[in-house]
Amino acid sequence: MSEWVKGTVVGKHIWTDGLYSIQVDAPMADFTAGQYTKIALDIGTDRVGRPYSLVNAPQDRPLEVLFNEVPGGPLTPRLSELKIGDPVWVAAQAGGIFTLESVQPADTLWLLATGTAIGVYLSILRTAAPWEHFKRVILVHGVRAAADLVYGETLASIAAQRGPQFSLIPAISRETQAQALHGRITDLLTSGALEERAAARIDPESSHVMLCGNSAMIKDAKQILEARGLVRHRRHAPGHYSAEQYH
Ligand SMILES: Cc1cc2nc3c(=O)[nH]c(=O)nc-3n(C[C@H](O)[C@H](O)[C@H](O)COP(=O)(O)OP(=O)(O)OC[C@H]3O[C@@H](n4cnc5c(N)ncnc54)[C@H](O)[C@@H]3O)c2cc1C
Incomplete structure (x- = not known):
């Protein structure tokens, strides 16, 4: 590169x-x-x-x-x-393996992002793969303030196109807002609030989880997922979650 x-x-x-x-x-x-x-x-x-x-x-x-x-x-x-x-x-060349290539189809694709990491999922959501390989796609965007919930129009148009196959769950840690969950993604995972809002479970049988963003979220989320029996996805050894760390 x-x-x-x-x-x-x-x-x-x-x-x-x-x-x-x-x-x-x-x-x-x-x-x-x-x-x-x-x-x-x-x-x-x-x-x-x-x-x-x-x-x-x-x-x-x-x-x-x-x-x-x-x-x-x-x-x-x-x-x-x-x-x-x-x-x-x-x-000249793109890099990275944080893609849906070699991910096994499952019931639910969970896309967890903090901050600017929402961007990578917008690219993925604008391709056919997530909609062909998963019954539901749940995008969770964790931010500090409501103003950081970017690309609202793009997400609304994906929601309109995909209907009940797509759910968007905003999570705001430092403010409260009626439509958003309040707190950090990892706390909402631990408490069960995220799955309750999504009406879906995160488990090895039904889910593939993608984690992208800051190191604290990724480290804590990995622990939570592994405690539930999910294993890290590798290109030649398919698992249940993949991660990309920005900082
Ligand atoms: C694979 C990969 C993809 C990335 N994609 C994106 C992306 O799409 N959007 C994006 O904003 N960043 C992304 N980053 C981070 C980005 O590459 C830079 O590190 C960041 O933009 C800061 O650049 P800088 O030169 O100003 O400071 P740097 O010297 O890179 O970092 C200075 C300090 O800021 C911290 N830091 C880095 N990024 C952030 C951040 N986003 N918020 C708060 N602190 C940060 C670093 O840990 C370091 O302590 C990505 C990183 C990796 C490894």
């Missing part, structure tokens, strides 16, 4: 203070939903690149990534200042 192609920013959306998505035109190779690319800027004499999950479906262009500005971070304060027409570098 070290070969770079030239890209141009063709779209930018400011969701809230410090939360952005940008669209980029770049001749990147084909990718599978769930993979990430790298975005880089030349800063001084260095090319500073970081991985970002692709939000657009593999069949759609431009490329799109969602990120939050990490104050003091080498790249994101500069990424957030980009304007339409600005140049960026994009890794």
Whole structure:
């Protein structure tokens, strides 16, 4: 993933203070939903690149990534200042194995995201695979504040298209909101509130679980899932959950 192609920013959306998505035109190779690319800027004499999950479906262009500005971070304060027409570098090849390839069909696909990790699932949800291989798809988006519940229109259109096969469960940890669960995803898993809201169980017989986001959520969720008998999915040894950690 070290070969770079030239890209141009063709779209930018400011969701809230410090939360952005940008669209980029770049001749990147084909990718599978769930993979990430790298975005880089030349800063001084260095090319500073970081991985970002692709939000657009593999069949759609431009490329799109969602990120939050990490104050003091080498790249994101500069990424957030980009304007339409600005140049960026994009890794020529996508990377990662956080995809539905080789995942066994099951009753329920659980997609658990914290913060910007919602983006990777938007790409997956805009392909045929989840709808063909699972009877239900339950997307859980854990955020601190209601303003971080991004891509509402996209999710509403997926919900309208998929009907009862799709459920979206927002979970807000630092505010209360009528339609959202209150608390962290892992606490809601432990208490049973998540499964109660979804009217579905998480168990090895019926579920595949994807975990994406911060290390605390992933570490705690793995423990909870393994205590219930779910084993980690590997490409050549299919299991019940997969994980991708952003930080
Ligand atoms: C496979 C993979 C995919 C990723 N996809 C995305 C994505 O789609 N969207 C996205 O926003 N980030 C994503 N990241 C994180 C991203 O690559 C950068 O680390 C992040 O954007 C910060 O970049 P930076 O150069 O400003 O700071 P860095 O030097 O990368 O990080 C500075 C500090 O901030 C922490 N940090 C990193 N990311 C975050 C974050 N999102 N929120 C709070 N703290 C953070 C790091 O742990 C570190 O302590 C992904 C990481 C990996 C490994």
